[in-house]
Each structure stands twice: as C-alpha cells, then as structure tokens.
Amino acid sequence: MLEYLRNAAEKPLAKILIGILTFSFVGWGVAEWIFGNVAGNNTLIRVGDSDISVEQFNLQKSHELAKMSREQQREIYSNATKQRAFSDMILQKMAVRRMSENHAKKLGFVVTDTKIATEIRTSPEFQSNGHFSAILFDKLLIDNGYTESSYADAIRNDILSSYVLGALNIDVPVPMFAARAEYNARNAQRQIEYATVKFDDFKVGDPTDDQLRDFYAKNPHVIPEHRAVSYILVPADLSKPDEYDSAYTTAQHVEDDIFAGETMKQAASNNKARYVTIPAFAIDKRPVDKVLTDTIVNKIFAMDEGTESELIETKYGFVIFRVDNVIPAHNAEFADVKNSLIAGWRRDQQRTQAYIRANELLSGLNNGTVLSDKRSVVVTRASGAPVDVLVATFRGKEGANSIVPGSDAFYVLHIAKAVLPIENPAKMDDIRAEMKNMQKREISDDYNSFLNRKYPIKVNTKNYNHLISK
DSSP states (O other): OHHHHHHGGGSHHHHHHHHHHHHHHHHHTSSOOOSTTOTTOOEEEEETTEEEEHHHHHHHHHHHHHTSOHHHHHHHHHOHHHHHHHHHHHHHHHHHHHHHHHHHHHTTOOOOHHHHHHHHHHOGGGEETTEEOHHHHHHHHHHHTOOHHHHHHHHHHHHHHHHHHGGGGSOOOOOHHHHHHHHHHHHOEEEEEEEEEEGGGSOOOOOOHHHHHHHHHHSOOEEOOEEEEEEEEEEOOTTSHHHHHHHHHHHHHHHHHHHTTOOHHHHHHHTTOEEEEEEEEETTSOOSOTTOOHHHHHHHTTSOTTOBOOOEEETTEEEEEEEEEEEOOEEOOHHHHHHHHHHHHHHHHHHHHHHHHHHHHHHHHHTTOOOTTOEEEEEOSSSSSOHHHHHHHHHSOTTOEEEEEOSSEEEEEEEEEEEOOOOOHHHHHHHHHHHHHHHHHHHHHHHHHHHHHHSOEEEOHHHHHHHHTO
16 A cells, blocks of 8 residues: 555656646746735645645655655755756645545545555555564654554545546557558558759849849848846845845835835945846847846836836846836848848749749649659658658648649659558557557546646745745
C-alpha cells in the first residue's frame, strides 16, 4: 500500500494531469493573487473552496525528499533552479490530488476505517514472515514523518482519488481499420514526376526609381511600434521577510507621491529609490536591462501612453513602470530604404518570370506534352524530393498536376500513382499503442479541464515565493 501511495503521482495518468495543470497555474497562480493581503495567512494554494497550508506542503516536501538519495538532495539544495522546479512539482501533485479528492467527496464517495485497516494490514511493505508487522509499520511512520492518523488520511485520500481517476486508466480500444488507415497514411509512397524552375535561371537588369516605388508600394517596410518608458525600482531581496516588508512600505510611499502629482523622478528621489529612463524600443528588440523580463515588456506594450503600472514584484525588488511615449507602427520613408529594395525587386522579377515558365510547363503537361527536364522518383513523406514537393504530393490526388511554390524555385508536379506499404505487424502494434495513448490523453485533458473549472486553483504567490526561497 505504501508503494502505491508513493507512486500514485508517478502513474501515466497523473503525469498527464500534472503536465496539463501547469497551464492552469499560468492562468491562476502566476497572477499576483494574494489572499486579501491578510498578514499571517498560512494558505499556500486554494483548490475550489479547499485550502492547502504551508505545513501540508512542507510535510509533502519532506516525504518526497525522503525518497531521494543524499546526492539528489544535495543537488536540489545547492541549485536554486532545481529547487524551484522541485517545489513546483510538489505543488502540482498536491493540486491534482486535491482536485480529485474534492470531486470524490462531491460525488459522495466514502472510504471506511475498515477499508483503510485492511489496506495497511495486507500491504507487502508491512509483512514479515507472512504476517503484519507493527514494527515495520512504526518504522515507516517515523522515517516519513507520519502519525498513524495522518498516514490513514493519506491512504483515504489516495483511495478517493483513485475512485475519480481510476476509470481514466482503462484503455480505449482502437479499431483495426483505424490503425491500418493511420499506418497507410504514414508509410505510403507515391510515384511522381516533377520539373524544377529555379528563380536564379532568369536574369534581370537594374530597376528604375519608378519601378522601385511601385515595388515598395506593394511591399512596404513597416517600422514596428516603439515605446519609451521609465521605472522606479525599490531594490530588495524579497525572499527575506524583513526586506520584503521594508521595501513594500517604501514602494507604497512612492505610489502615494505619484498619486499626489510628483514626477516619477521626484518620487524616486523622495524615497531614495532607483529611477531609470529607457529610450524608445520595439517589443522584440528591448534593451539589456535585468528588470525588463518578457512578462513586464508585454505588460508595458499593453498600457496606454502616460499611465503607470501597478506595483510589481520582481526578483530585484518592487517596480513601477510608466509609458512615457508611444510611437505607433508606420511605413519607413522610401528614400531611407531605397537601396535595400533593389535585391528584393530583382528577386520579385525573377520569381515572376519563373512562374510564367512553370505555367507554360503545366499547360503542356495538362495537354499531354511530356514534362521536360523531369525527375521520376518514388517518394515517402520524408524523403525523395524537396520538402515542398513532398507536402504537395501527399496532399494531392493520384493523377493530379500542379505548380508547387518553393523558396527559390517553382516545381511542376505530376502525381503518377500511390504505392501502399507492406503491412508490418510490429509497426502496426506500435501505432495502435500510440493511438490508445493519444485517446487516453485527450480524455484526460478534457477531464482535467472539467475538474479545474469546477475546482479552480489559486496560488498565494507571496507565501509561495517566501517558502521556496528559504
């Protein structure tokens, strides 16, 4: 029973649910959600209307660490990134379990004390000479930090979870015709003929200014939106409670000064905070600044000009941003990009001439003329011809003729015939197994979404950030 309890979260279904749940935390937990900012609140995560406390998290963390070697434990303690990932994993496991426990209770499922006693007495972990050993049971409780009551609760909750999730572990049969269709789709071959018309085979001269202007009108060079910003940083190590509280108080004073009409620079000076101005930049070409993370840059480009952000917690302290100026996206002046247009114009002219030639070849092919300079090959989905030709080959129908555009050429294609593969029993079994797993994943995905809607997950980020940084 203990092994079942320990490994329950390692089962394929649980792993799938945990993987899917990661996206739920992005939606619920990464938002700066703090339970009413109530000092001393000991809740770490909330699943529906059920809370998981810091103490429960620490107990689960101790259980997980107890299963590891000393080397693994040292690696986690000495590496901040791995420590964070380890804590996230525990948080996700606990949330998955609590969702299923909540739903089991909602459905009225009950696990009696007699059932729990039977599970413990019959567990191989506690057997000695064919009989239940109280000594082995007590040793397990001591080694893992359980009391008899907490261990019984863990078993009860595990069984409740299995009542909710167990049915999802049943394989969904895959009909042979479906597996065969998938096998044929993946392994079929096609016999084709194709001719290549390269752009570089056509020579063009130098463009006139009028030709370049016409080309630029159809292919404008857009300068993306730029934004100039400034920010105030109240530096602090927010993982330390004393620094957190002091910096938070200072940051509130900064906010008060801004609301009172002070400039950002003056508000920073009043409170001995750091003031930084950043010249206009595009969203995909931000300057080197440790405070400008992806999340913050996205927030900046969603704000209106002249507005300040709310107080933002970062690993470097509290930050307030202001969007000082917005330069909308606009077309560059022709004179500024004229020289850079010449190569594009030439390529466009070559492409046009190549397309005319490809159409001549296609017209002849459709009228019964033999395709000149053709290649005749048998191809798979992954080899035998350029990728663009392969994609068009397996999208088209047997006997079809077409022009296939490529990055540096047009291809005139004739699909002669389809060649079905010889059935390989081992590969067929692999495909059926893969399709079973895909169906199970889809069902699990839908069910997890249902549970997450019914029992939404929220994370007390203030408590959690303090906890994992200890």
